[in-house]
Amino acid sequence: MAIVNLSGVRKSYGSLSVLKDVSLAVERGTVVALVGRSGSGKSTLLRCINGLERINAGEIVVDGRRVEQNEATLRALRQEIGIVFQSYNLFPHLTVERNVTLALSLVKKMSTAEGHAIAERVLNQVGLGDKIGAYPEQLSGGQQQRVAIARSLAMSPKVMLFDEVTSALDPELKEEVLRVMEGLAREGMTMILVTHEMDFARRVANEVVFMHQGKIHEQGPPSRLFVEPATPEFRQFISSAIN
């Protein structure tokens, strides 16, 4: 059974149809890379999965639970799904430690000591154990993004969603974030990531999904897809993405 299952998902903003009948199954422990041109609906798809956007038709099921727009369902669901954004979205008024432990204490009702232990573990995992007392603005972009990953990891999610998490970073800083993500993939985390890093997708993803005009245009393992793209749109996309 797939851990994330989308069937016939449609989403529009007013008269603008952004997702047109998208169906996708993501198996436990796999990494799915969503690629495609700007505006093709990648972010929207990701945001529908954890209920940040309401879908107009179809169904999304995560770990056996249907994504529905009521607060109780969403809260339960979101504890199982981590999401990391392009712009980090750390809480600037809180220390790195409190960024990580806020949901542990408010949602999982953990004690300060339990939260602290988890914060230490996940921050070490992303290589930032020494920044536990810092404030976000004292960190580089790459470090902030790794804190954001740690913040999600602390909740022990079953699925992690990444939306262009390295797009705002300089090349050297991209690497440190991609390494963390690669480590997660190796440990068997189920991941759905929107990315423009084709090398990374090729190396880490089990499945590449090419979105085009709100539809899944082509999908398959990177070994096949990148070598022999079936559609002219994808072929064109790859050649423009590489240059």
Next chain:
Amino acid sequence: MGYTFQFGEVFRYWPLLVEGAINTLLFSAIAMAAGLAVGIGGAVCRNSSNRALRAVAGGYVEIVRNTPLLVQLFLFYFGLPATGLRLSATEAAILALIFNTGAYSTEIVRAGIENVHRSQVEAATSLGLSRTQAFLHVVLLQALERVYPALVSQFILMMLASSIVSAVGAEELTAYGNRIQSENFRSMEVYFVCGAVYLGLTYVMRFVLAFLARFLFPRRRALARA
């Protein structure tokens, strides 16, 4: 100008001046705390999806900001008894100050809330926080941190404006000044000293509010030290 100041005539009344100063601080502290609470509630209503709430909060702010504090005070003190609710001068004074500060605080807090990006709420609720938790721990704290200087200015203005409540004889500094002056006829010295005491009180308030900020908003202190 052949006037000779005789401050001794005023300082004889020092226990009254001290009591007045303490009461002024006390009224102001109550009006600040309650006014901020009203302001937070008002700001939430102003941003509510409920049209009626938005209209009520908007009307409240509009009315308070466009009418004199003295008139608001008279309404509480002389007006309310008509509805059967009789307040002492001090009660009416404190209520009027809360009513007044609440409206100004509403606007300040609202500006702070609007400045916190929507993505902060998305990040918080994506971690499983409820909307209320996200508001209290993420939005409101950031908003208050950002508008704290504006709130402090507002609170100091309010403390100075509180001298107006002497008009109904509420027991604060200016009212005591009036009383001393009516006994010793040394208006110049009395109000000179009152002014000096108000000046001192603003420094006390600034100091206390800055001290509070160290605990409420630890980030600033941490970054200043770094």
